Amino acid sequence: MPQMNVVASSLLTNSNTNSILPPGNVVNASVLMGYNALNSAAQLQLQQQQQKTQEANIPPLLGASPLGKVQITQEHATQLSALEHSMRHPPLPSDSERLRTHLPRSPCQVPPHYPQTPPPLSDVLEYFNHLQPETLFFIFYYLEGTKAQYLAARALKRQSWRFHTKYMMWFQRHEEPKTITEEFEQGTYIYFDFEKWAQRRKEGFTFEYRYLEDKELS
Template sequence: MDGSRAGQSEFIMSASSDGQQGTSAKNFGVHTLNRLMESDQKCRVTGQKNRPDVSVLALGLDLNTLDLRLTGMDPLYPQLGTVWAKTPPDVNRINNDVYTPACYDIRPPHDLYKHVHRLEEPSLFYAFYGMPGDEMQLAAAGELYRRGWRYHMDSMVWFLPDAAQPPMVHERYQQGKFHYWDKAKWCRGVRDSMTLISDQLEGEPELPDFMKRAE
């Protein structure tokens, strides 16, 4: 037997002989954590020293032992960068090492609904499907309706009549070629022949007065 295998065997034997350790599954998980907590509690009562590596990993570390100012309302990060550091971190140096692009300093525009007429179709559909209950969803729906799209309430899909081949409009339905927005592929799709029931198409959204854009 070579030295590496012998050393490995001795490690397994010594670990198995210890009552607190072992290689079986019962020595890991919640049951082991419970035993470690009981052992730590006994050490506190009797004054014995518990294994520091096991105690820190399993039970955590008492912040009162790190000489931190815990009584005030000041943040702790200027005092503690890591529990192994001998001196407090230099906060100014840390902040200077982080480069912030200039675009991050630009404030986002207020009242985003005022800019929906500038958005392209993918952005409008993102606002409609991705912002439920938000004013941007309502504004996007109004802009899509203004551009000729109609929302099918049963299938929850937007349809647009083909401009080159307008569908036949009857009293209760429309039949012909329609474009639709494919949510799975996130692009337009085309159906050369289909029928849409008029009652299943949602009408023009009622926008509040503050959201109505002057033409």
């Protein structure tokens, strides 16, 4: 037994382990084997940790472009503009409704040969674009609050008519304005007088932009 203790002591002295052993020059073989086993387990655990996949958090912008921000292309700018415009004009529930049977607002007796229902596709903008201005004015002033009034207004705007919210009349440039500022323009205009039901000309008229109905009808 003394010889075994001496051998264990020499092995402990010559080992390269960093273990902390109890003080003294004599250590029995079982204690030495226990410390060696713990040392081996610790080294194995350290190796396993080093071999594990390391995770790193990279900001998405830098992940997509390591060199920093990249200027947006013209194609992407066009796509973003179209997307923003579509978000401002989402579909309405009424867009998916079925066409309803025509119900006349003022029923009256008419000859049998007289049309009993509106012509097909008469509630679309393309149909209104082919109507004369006087017909559009009639629809606008006498069918207030209807889809027909809305379509008539769009068709009039396409024909360069502009609605004056103070006089409640439609105006159109007769010629290029002689004076144009940020607040108004002045020149000769054609306007529709709904009381006399006639188009008239007004020279030297000042059209203030604050009275211009400029809502986007789309």
